[in-house]
Amino acid sequence: MKYLFTFFIIPLFLLNTTTQKEKFLGKWLGEDKSEIGYLIFDNEGYAAFEIEGQVMGGKEFYMKGQKGKMTYTINYQTSPIEVDFTLTKIQSGESKKILGIAKFTDKNTLNFNMSFDSVRPTEFDDNSIVLKRVQ
Template structure:
């Protein structure tokens, strides 16, 4: 009986120890000003934006002729969730942050708002976009 109990409890504990970060992992599509764009979050902490087939971000891309990378961090301890992107020029190490907020409406949909001027949005407004997981 003790072994049977262990057989059921251990898998349940393992399921509960997965990180929330996995909620964002994958490719997400959204529409802004009649254009479809994508955001991709990978397991290694890299993110990329794609608009009109042009990709900005990931492990390596070019910023004004220089190699760059874009990483992300997620703070689940806030409400709404804070999602920050850091764009770094690889050679110089110079970096800029894009600050954002997100709120899941279901496991495959979240509302997203970004600020490009170092001020984090505090609420979802006219610039917010709904993103859906690409399956």
Template sequence: MKKFLIVLFVIPLLSMTVENDKTKFIGKWIGEDNKDIGYLSFDSKGFAYFETQGQIMGGEEFVLNGKKGSMTYEINPTTNPIQVDLILTLIESKEQKKLLCIANFIDDNTMEFAIGFEGIRPTEFDSENSILLKRQK
């Protein structure tokens, strides 16, 4: 009976930890790449967007090459580093493209973020694929 009660209390705690890890991403993050300042934002509705030089790509709806699209995100916080998928969807055709990424929190307001290209998720952070992001307050 003791084991049953322990399991009954531990399982909800574990599931809350996973959800809390996802909420750590929500917010606007600033980074610098080749002296260009840019932002990566995650909202609570599951949308993400990039912002550079005043232009926004992503979110609930944006236009790319004359076609409307959206960008959502999925996070797998059970992996180390954390796997993040940025999913670009063309609204009319429902065609999707995933950017496979990884993230590592240095503290609550600083994270390393690496983007994989050509359908390959990075396995580590290096100077070619990663950027240091700080949460904007």
């Protein structure tokens, strides 16, 4: 009997190969005050914001004439999940962090809140946004 149990149960764990990072990967759509924007997480650790066709972030972008990049890190050990973006000027190495929190309501819906003033939000409030995965 225990061999049958092993035969049927272990493959279920092996088939569930979705990693925590893969839950975030892809393009997410959000709407804030009638503006539609996107948040993009790629497999290489780069993130980008896209608003009105303008992309800020990714492996390489220009802002105020300077080349930069935006990476992300995710801490799954916290509740809510901590999501940090690091904007780096490529030439000088100078960087700035954007601190955020996230919580999945289902696999394609994400509550998200972030702060640009180096203080991590602690809850989902009026500044939060609901992101939907772009299929």
